[in-house]
Amino acid sequence: MSPCSSRRVIPRGRVDGSPSLSSEVDLFFSLSSLSWSINQVMRSSYAARGMLLMCVLYIFVMVDAVAMMGLGVATSGALSNLVVYLIKEYNVPSVDAAQIGNIVSGCVSLAPVAGAIVADAFFGCYPVVAVSMAFSVLSVVVFTLTASLHGLRPSPCQPGSGGPCSPATAGQMAALYAGVFLMCVSAAGSRFNQATMGADQFDSAADRDVLFNWFFIFFYASSVLGSTVIVYVQDTVSWTLGFAVSAAAAVVGLAALLAGTRYYRRPAVRGSPFTGLARVAVAAARKRKVSVVKSGELKFHHGRPRSGDDKDGNSEADLLAPSDSFSFLNRAALITDDDGVAADGSVARPWRLCTVQEVEDFKAVLRILPLWSAAIFLSVAIGVQINFTILQALVMDRAVGVGGGRFTVPAGSMIVGSLLAVVVSLGLLDRVLLPLWRRATGHDPTPLQRIGAGHVITVASMAASAVIERRRRATAGAHGEEGNPAWVSPMSAMWLLLPFALSGAGEALHFPGQVTLYYQEFPPSLKNTATGMVAMIVALGFYLSTALIGVVRRATAWLPDNMNASRLENLYWLLTVLVAVNFGYYMLCARLYKYQNIGK
Structure with a gap:
């Protein structure tokens, strides 16, 4: 397993066999844990490596933090x-804009999986991160050009003209999509690999704890800054x-990364574990016609002889034959005359021909796929909620404060409410709710219990969105403004933070629960795939939410471009029902699933 993949953004917290949320919580959000880790590293580093190496550690952490922030x-x-x-600059209809946003978000979420595989299998982390950050600079430069050059945008809509807005030409949309494409390439190479590259610089777990803590703290801090300060400048200044400020931040980040190159x-590079999974599928398919008789009469491949076979609890005697589940895959490890196995293995x-361990690793992934699939629709519902909440906020009162101190919250900054809800919920879980659970039951909740609780809260979040949207639309009807797409409701947009808070609380349960489950249940050679599995869930959720919106638009009249005449609450009620049904499917999968490594 490659060094790049062995620590793929997986928390170095407690992985002691008992399911625990505290490792993820401390990694993402616990400043007290960060301070403790720094103090521990200070004590050990002074004694073992001296002041110079300690300074190098802090310098690298800060360089990596600046690069991450940029x-x-x-x-x-x-x-x-x-x-x-x-909507505002390219005259794209609101629902179409939401669908485009979902597609781009899906790309940005899925691309890092491909970037991780490329880094693991071909180039290593640093070259991929450096190139991807250069693409980030190019991306925001292209966005800046689209905003500054009038020829790259359509003519703005004229309020009160009554005529349709001029649509963007193919060339103008191509320029915009070029920036989007470069952004996806940037995310592919940097989002996971940058943390892994940082972890590769240190030998001890304490040092890596410092790096991971700083990395994720700065990751979320940069997201908040981008979603508030940058969005505010875009909405109120220009x-x-x-985009120019974003470009400057990207340049600073790239410069910080390059400064430490030497x-x-x-x-x-040692290759990606995903390659082993692909080899099992191909080998089993190529041997699909091989006759399989009793296990005792077959010879299976275990790889080259090595010392310490039992270091993970598996002696060679335990692996004489693969398990009976998914037996059609056992052919991949079955030795035949055409396989050409040398004397050294x-x-x-x-x-x-694959090893028995590779076959069993593939089976472990297959066993967990039903539970993994049950999480996809959570991301579908959340993807719809995120983008339509922005559209709702555009036609609601976004001012906060009183008198002359009123401040208008940008619609694009509403997502910060969900992020803050995740932070607060994780803190409450780690410091209050989980200790109470342990005192009451004597043990931690299992990953499946945490994920299930996240499903339930997500159902409540969709229902809350439906109720609030129904109230907003009723306000438009009471004022007789349903036919006016530009009318802004006096109803406060801060009501939209309630479903976002519930969604964030649900995410604080099911997201770390999924990471814990996959990390706990996957074999040692595939621990890194846990993050990849979650990333694919998020990406598929955004893509499928786009497809769902398309189906709803073709089959109903719920989603016209005029949000004041929409029936968006019907879509939210539909999502409520579908998420509830999906929860039933999850409960069935969870009931049938048997933990493989619960005590290891």
Whole structure:
């Protein structure tokens, strides 16, 4: 397993066999844990490596933090307000803009999985991170050009003209999509690999704890800055200045990364564990016609002989034959005359013969796929909620404060409410609710219990969105403004924070629960795939939410471009029902699932 993949943004917290949320919570949000880790490293570093190496550690942490901040501010500043940018500057209908936003968010979520595989299998982390951050600079430069050059945007709509707005030309949309494409490439190479590259610089777990804590703290801090400060500049000053500030942040981040080039460790590339999974599928397919008789009469491949076979609790005697589940895959490890196994255990045709351990690893992934699939629709519902909340906020009163101190919250900044809800919920879980649970039951809640609780809260979040939208639409009807797409309801947009808070609380339960479940249940060679599994859930959720909106638009009249004449609450009620049904499917999968490593 490659050094790049072995620590793929997986918390170095407690992985002691008992399901625990505290490792993820401390990693993401616990400043007290961060201070403790720094103090521990200070004590050990002074004694073992001296002042110079301690200074190098802090310098690298700060360089990595600056690079992360620059990249995070640039990406979130462009992505958070993309839907509003499409509506106001490119005259894209509101629902179409929401669908485009979902597609882009899905790309940004899925691309890092491909970037991690490329780094693991071919180039290593640093080259991929450096190139991707250069693409980040190019991305926001393109966005800045689209905002500053009038020829790259359609003519603005004229209020009160009564005629349709001029749509963007193919060339103008191509320029915008070029920036979006560069953003996706940037996310592919940097989002996971930057944390892994940082972890590769240190030998001790304490040092890596410091790095991971700083990395994720700065990651979320940069997201908040991009979603508030940059979005505010875009909305109240100018789009050009907002994107220019993002470009400057990206340049600073790239410069910080390049400044430490000569000092970075660059571990050798050893290949991606995803390659092993693909080899099992290919080998089993190629041997599908091989006759399988009783296990005792077959010879299976276990790889090259090595010492310490039992270090993970598996002696060679335990692996004489693969398990009976998914037995059709056992052919991948079955030795035949055509496989060319050398005396030292090496294989001439690795895409025809795999080890028993690789086959069992693949089976572990298959066993957990039903639970994984049950989480996809959570992301579908959340993806719809995020983008339509922005559209709702555009036609609601976004002012906060009293008298002359009133402040208008940008619609693109509403997502910060969900992020803050995640932070607060994780803190409450770690410091209050989980200790109470332990005192009451004597043990931690299992990952499946946490995920299930997240499902229930997400159902409540969708129902809250439906109730609030129904009230907003009733206000438009009471004022006789249903036919006016530009009318802004006097109803406060702060009501939208309630479903966002519930959604964030649900995410604080099911997201870390999924990471814990996958990390606990996957075999050692596939621990890194836990993060990849969650990333794919988020990406598929955004893509499928786009498809769902398309189906609803074709089958109903719920989603016209005029939000004041929409029936968006019907879509939210539909999501409430579907998420509830999905919860029933999850409960069935959870009931049938048997933990493989609960005590290890």
